[in-house]
Amino acid sequence: MKRLTISQINLVLLTVQTVVIVSVWRFLPPEIPLFYSRPWGKDQLVASPGIILLPLISFFIFLANLMITRAAVQEERLIKKTLATASLIFAFLSSIALVQIIRLIF
8 A cells, every 4th residue: 555645735734624615505604714813703703705815825835835945955854844844734733623613602
């Protein structure tokens, strides 16, 4: 059995986030809590299409890290692994945030 690379796992997480959003889209209320670092109340809320920010930001971080990795010199394996791992961690944490938001709503 072939092992998945970090980039492939990252893409799987992004795909899962997208599928989850598409599957619950019609059940979303007009406003959802997204900005938990802000004070409790209206400041945390965003219009329901704002939930797309989670996979979009994850995807852009993945692409940016991928471009930096491609531009890095072949001998710089540590930078490549660090960037790939950082984007994977970000995608994983945004997946957890997405699941928590959906659990809170439903």
